[in-house]
Amino acid sequence: MRVEPSAPSSKPAQPAPPAPARAHGAAAWALTLAQWPMATRIALLALVPMLLLVGAGGLWLRVQMHQSLLGSFEQVLRDKAQRVGARLHLGPQGGLRESTGGADEFSAIYAGWYWRAHAGSDVLRSRSLWDMDSLPAEPAPTTGSATLHRATGPLQEPLLSLTQPVGLGQAPGQVTLTVYGPAAQLHSSMRQIDRTLAVAGLVLMLLTGGLAWLQVRVGLAPLRRLETMLAALRAPQGAGPDVARHLAAPTGRDLQPLQNELAGLLAHNAHVVARARAHAVDLNHALKKPLALLSAQASAQPQVPSSEVRHQVEAMAQLVDRYQARTLSDALHAHPGSTGQAVDVRDCVAQLLRMMERLHATQELDWVLADTIHGPLHWRGERADLEEVLGNVLDNAGKWAASRVRLTVSVAVSASSSVPSSTQGGAGHTCLCLDIEDDGPGMTPEQLQAAGERGVRFDESVQGSGLGLAIASQIVQAYGGHLQLRKSEALKGLGVRLEMQGLVTVGRSKPG
Known part of the structure; x- marks a missing residue:
């Protein structure tokens, strides 16, 4: 035999052991959430942000629209207060007086539009108030406005009031004028806005929920198909050894790498199982020869030489050791990292x-x-x-x-x-x-x-x-x-x- 001199054996460096996993200290609710089904988590991730966005957006829109209505009503009251203030003047003895003029919204009794002016102890009011000296009003401004106050009219109707100083004569700013206007229509408009926003938010949430459900159904459909394929492998009439071809059906671009790895893993496992079965068949076939020789010698002569028995027993022991080593090799093939x-x-x-x-x-x-x-x-x-x-x-x-x-x-x-x-x-x-x-x-x-x-x-x-x-x-x-x-x-x-x-x-x- 002619052999080339072999190179000295070199031992490759052993890979460093993986670093131990570190605990992240996650909260209990996060661990519970991680155990929920994937469809539930995806739906929550879609619905919860949308719910917060719709709620915050609807609330902001409600405030803006209410402020717009109140601002418009406040401007109306300011215009009327300016017109009323232009008719007020001080009499010869210093008392408040109103210039005579045509009839307006403040002339009809209990018409809903009222005004009241006072300078110290001197008080002047609109004809529409008739015999009422003042109207009860809330001290705090109404929500959405810094100047308007809620009040109650002579007929218990809701009012909004605006109070501002009026300058008359040589001592401006000592006359305080309060103008009242009917708020029933304004409150009705604000309630209508609230109902519209609530219905729109509900419809939007239902639409979002339906889209989230459709997204979950469509998005997880490849996983369900893959689950069906894997379940079919365990059926009595499954794919058999042709696992890779059975799992070749398309399940989606995103899951294709996972599907390929599963197909490879299952085919490899089937390959290992087939080898294990072949080992058993080979060992059975190989042991038949020494057993047949011992049986033939035992049939031909009453006593079999001990040397022959020992020889055949050693041969069978070598066969067992040989196939045991092959079985261990197959186990290492199943986990390549342990080679x-x-x-x-x-x-x-x-x-x-x-x-x-x-x-x-x-x-x-x-x-x-x-x-x-x-x-x-x-x-x-x-x-x-x-x-x-x-x-x-x-x-x-x-x-x-x-x-x-x-x-x-x-x-x-x-x-x-x-x-x-x-x-x-x-x-x-x-x-x-x-x-x-x-x-x-x-x-x-x-x-x-x-x-x-x-x-x-x-x-x-x-x-x-x-x-x-x-x-x-x-x-x-x-x-x-x-x-x-x-x-x-x-x-x-x-x-x-x-x-x-x-x-x-x-x-x-x-x-x-």
């Missing part, structure tokens, strides 16, 4: 070739290692898997080779993969390539097509179980690669090409 240290490919290949030389020593085969990579070559995976794959393929080549077996180590760029996206690094990654060739009889095209099926053997005279290529192909697929059988152009026998993803450290190719 162990990178494997030195050259060291592993050299050990396997030395073991094959001893195993097939009677055939005096020439075991050749062709290494096309210069520098370190490390592969991220389980060493037991690499040994399992190469051991099966090299052992098969040693059984059929006439004089020579060649193993070529190289790298290639992968364009696609046979495993779900959750277990691979993606298209265009560098793969580890192992080409095993022998100068044996090879296989016919029909045999190449049937090779790799579990338990298929083409020559019963050669020892084996017919599981080697099937097991190797299964492990290679678990690492995002594939196993290819062909006729060796150089040695004219069988050629097996293995490609597996997971290269960590790759040197440069050797020239020529």
